[in-house]
Amino acid sequence: MSAANGNVEGSKNKSDSEWQAILSPEQFKILREKGTERPGSSPLDKHYEQGVYSCAGCGTPLYKSKTKFSSGCGWPAFYDAIPGRVNRHVDRSMFMERTEITCAACGGHLGHVFKGEAFDTPTDERHCVNGISLSFAKEDAEKAGKA
Numbered sequence: 001m002s003a004a005n006g007n008v009e010g011s012k013n014k015s016d017s018e019w020q021a022i023l024s025p026e027q028f029k030i031l032r033e034k035g036t037e038r039p040g041s042s043p044l045d046k047h048y049e050q051g052v053y054s055c056a057g058c059g060t061p062l063y064k065s066k067t068k069f070s071s072g073c074g075w076p077a078f079y080d081a082i083p084g085r086v087n088r089h090v091d092r093s094m095f096m097e098r099t100e101i102t103c104a105a106c107g108g109h110l111g112h113v114f115k116g117e118a119f120d121t122p123t124d125e126r127h128c129v130n131g132i133s134l135s136f137a138k139e140d141a142e143k144a145g146k147a
Helices: 016-022 025-031 141-146
Strands: 051-055 061-064 086-091 098-103 109-115 125-129 134-138
Touching: 016 025, 086 109
Parallel strands: none
Antiparallel strands: 051 061, 051 134, 086 098, 098 109, 109 125
16 A cells, blocks of 8 residues: 555554554544444534545545535435545445445445435445544645646
């Protein structure tokens, strides 16, 4: 992994104690132990400023604000990720099969993807992301004009 593609070099190789040193206990539970935050508990759920949402564990940019939408599910929802930044895995926990999403750089658990829910989005997908797994940076107004 290299910084050139937005991934953080060596970030997957951290031990649990190294992650615990840099993450809050709540972040560790979600990102490293695949927990889920309470619905409606994240201020990022109803946050709509222009910018980029990055992995709270390693800082890799994951989602652009233009792909965020209000799904009413209680967690931040996006219809697409920045290409190559989010991996998908089959998750057979909870007595069902779902699609888990993780940060491609550090493997941190983000949440799950749901398809075919008829939201008016270009992908008909909802990336249901734990807000605590994300950090947000406002988009620079000068850069925004070029994007």
